[in-house]
Each structure stands twice: as structure tokens, then as C-alpha cells.
Amino acid sequence: MRIAEYAAPLFSPGSGQGTRQFAELGIALLLASLIGLERELQQKSAGLRTHTLVGVGSALFMEVSAHGFGVAELAGIRQDPSRVAAQIVSGIGFIGGGLIFVRRDAVRGLTTAATIWLTCAVGMACGGGLPLLGAAATVVHFLVVRGFPVMTRRMAVAPVAEQVELRLSYRTRSGLLGRVLELCTKRGFRVTDVQIDAESPPRGGDSREKGKHKEAGLVLSLEGKGSAHPIVEELTDWDGIRGVGLRAHRDSTE
Incomplete structure (x- = not known):
């Protein structure tokens, strides 16, 4: 009986595990998948699965930060969800850094790394109860990644090398x-x-072939x-x- 009493709150759809939290995770899944699908179609190193996992993972971190620390309600302890959020922002840099590489003095992967960073922010917004801001940031992603190259090509005066x-x-x-x-x-x-x-010349070849x-x-x-x-x-x-x-x-x- 004591085990059942302790386990019951873990599976209770109460505060922190209700319909709102599942809906926020679902919105993060949708928005992150849209961004990842665009990267997948462009055949980038970080595609649909990477962006989706980053977005949903960030949203879950925010949910845990906001609702998962019941001990914070005890006297003398103040809940601070921003502490976990700050660690998400710094930790996502490891994934972004792994996508950037240099080839022939040209840096590649910066846009994909920035997209991972943006997807993390979208997931955090959804997990923090701000799905409209997450949706707006997703729209901005498509505007920048798909619309800006067309605009810059039209504005170019001199031919591009x-x-x-x-x-x-x-x-x-x-x-x-x-x-x-x-x-x-x-x-x-x-x-x-x-x-x-x-x-290279074939082994055992005639020495007269060297001049040919x-x-x-x-x-x-x-x-x-x-x-x-x-x-x-x-x-x-x-x-x-x-x-x-x-x-x-x-x-x-x-």
C-alpha cells in the first residue's frame, strides 16, 4: 500500500502533467518538424530527426523546470525556471558547434547551426506556455531561409563570382x-x-616505356x-x- 501511495502522484494528470503540458509538447513537435523538414529537403547535415528531437527536448526541459520541482514550494526555496532555460541555451551550442566546419577557407554549416539554435528556442517557447511566439519564430525561419536568398539575388547589381x-x-x-x-x-x-x-607506371614494365x-x-x-x-x-x-x-x-x- 505504501508503494502505491508514493507511485500514485507520478502518474496523476494533475499539475505539470495535464492536457496543457501535452498540448505544448505536441505544438513543439509540430513546429520543430516543420523546420527540420525544410532542412531535410535541402539535404543538410542536421535534418528532420535532429531538429524534431531538439525542439521536443527543449520543450520538455522547460516543462520539467516549470512544473517538475515540487520541492521548490517548500518554505525558503524559490522556484526559478530560468536556471534550466539558461542551461539549455548554453548546452545546445555543442550540437551547433559540431555542424560547423571549414573547407578550403570557406565556413560551412553556420545556417544549419543557427537553425538548431532557433529550433531550441521554439521548443522552449512552447514548453514555457508561449506557443504563439514559437509559431511566429517558425514563420520567421521560413522567411529568412527561403525568402532572403531570392531577395538578395534580385538586389545584386554586379554578377556574383x-x-x-x-x-x-x-x-x-x-x-x-x-x-x-x-x-x-x-x-x-x-x-x-x-x-x-x-x-604510376606498371610494375615490371619495360624500361623503354618510361619515356612514353x-x-x-x-x-x-x-x-x-x-x-x-x-x-x-x-x-x-x-x-x-x-x-x-x-x-x-x-x-x-x-
Whole structure:
């Protein structure tokens, strides 16, 4: 009987475990899922599951902070839900920091990390009994992430410098590398990176084969304001070029 008496309050739908608290968790689940779905469709590192768990977890932390400490009602102890809220804000930085990385002097993942931070705030708002503010913050997320890029592209006066990767295989010892670099600079592109993968001669091969041409792979990172397709068209007519490919490569903070 004593065990039943102690366990009964744990499953009682009273203060802190009523319809309002479950509704707040449900709203946090919905709003966080909407934000996570947008990130999932953009194929970001933190997608639907991450954002949903962050939002619901933050809401639950707020519920525990506001209603879970019955001992705080004792004389001389004052309940302070803001203490748990402050720990949520600082703790979410570990997840955001893990999403940011640097590649070729370009920082990536900042927008996704900021979205995780915003989702945490949305969950805290829902758990704190402010679902309208959480819904408004969700609308702001879609406005910033989806609407701002369209607006900035329309406001841009000068053409934006495009970054592309030119991949080709060519015959070595024919002077093609210098000619390719010269062609790119003449077309108004700046070569930011050069990677060469030369094939090693086969083992046990004849020594007379050492003087012959080999095939090598070349990857050029180009930056310019024009189109790189004329470069590809011209390179396809060159002797010694075995294959040419072009891939768009734009570093961003997403």
C-alpha cells in the first residue's frame, strides 16, 4: 500500500502533467518538424530527426523546470525556471558547434547551426506556455531561409563570382598543363586550386616505356563571373585531352 501511495502522484494528470503540458509538447513537435523538414529537403547535415528531437527536448526541459520541482514550494526555496532555460541555451551550442566546419577557407554549416539554435528556442517557447511566439519564430525561419536568398539575388547589381571545378584527363609530357592554365586565365577565371593525379607506371614494365606518355587526371578550381562552358568546348578539340568535365562548386554558409 505504501508503494502505491508514493507511485500514485507520478502518474496523476494533475499539475505539470495535464492536457496543457501535452498540448505544448505536441505544438513543439509540430513546429520543430516543420523546420527540420525544410532542412531535410535541402539535404543538410542536421535534418528532420535532429531538429524534431531538439525542439521536443527543449520543450520538455522547460516543462520539467516549470512544473517538475515540487520541492521548490517548500518554505525558503524559490522556484526559478530560468536556471534550466539558461542551461539549455548554453548546452545546445555543442550540437551547433559540431555542424560547423571549414573547407578550403570557406565556413560551412553556420545556417544549419543557427537553425538548431532557433529550433531550441521554439521548443522552449512552447514548453514555457508561449506557443504563439514559437509559431511566429517558425514563420520567421521560413522567411529568412527561403525568402532572403531570392531577395538578395534580385538586389545584386554586379554578377556574383561563380566557383566551378574543371576536371579533365590529359596526356602528360605534351605541355598541356601550362596551356590549360593559360586558357583559363584568358577567359577571365582565377585558378584557386590545382590537383593532379598522375598514374604510376606498371610494375615490371619495360624500361623503354618510361619515356612514353602517360595519362593524368587534373582538377582545377576556378573562380570567375563568366561561363566556363566555352573552356570545355575548346578543350574537347585539343589533342591529348582524353576527357573534360565541369561541376558547379559554390561555397556557402548553409
